[in-house]
Amino acid sequence: MRRSCVCLVTSAIGAAVLVAACGSAPAPLDSSDAVRSPSAQTPAASPSTSADAGTVIDVTVDKGLATPTNAEAQAVAGQPIVLQVTSDAADSLHVHSVPEHVFEVAAAPSQRFEFTVDIPGRVAVELHDLHVTVVTIEVRP
Secondary structure: OHHHHHHHHHHHHHHHHHHHHHOOOOOOOOOOOOOOOHHHOOOOOOOEEEOOOEEEEEEEEEOOEEEOOOEEEEEEOOOEEEEEEEEOOOEEEEEEOOOOEEEEEOOOOOEEEEEEOOOOEEEEEEEOOOOEEEEEEEEEO
16 A cells, blocks of 8 residues: 555656646747738838728749748738739739639739738738749738
């Protein structure tokens, strides 16, 4: 009887130490893990917002390279989002939202593609032929 009591106490102490180790403070977030605010974005990815324009994102395709890539932006559900595109090659912009939007990009300057997203969440915008994500838009209610 005494032996099982000692084992039980030892097990309880081990469990208490294990639980205490799991309760330590979390490590600080890496800046790459956080959603960037518009002020932390690169100038090409920075959306401009106004009551009339909504969110405007400038996209450039030059010699097979898209700018921006993997950028983050913010928008408001139901408000217009405008992609202003200058490209030296034809491609297809695909907006992964509900409903989805597909825009045919020509090899031309100053193209404007406008859409709205009514369901809040993260929306990826991709160039299909280049296989890159241009921007992920956090759509807020």
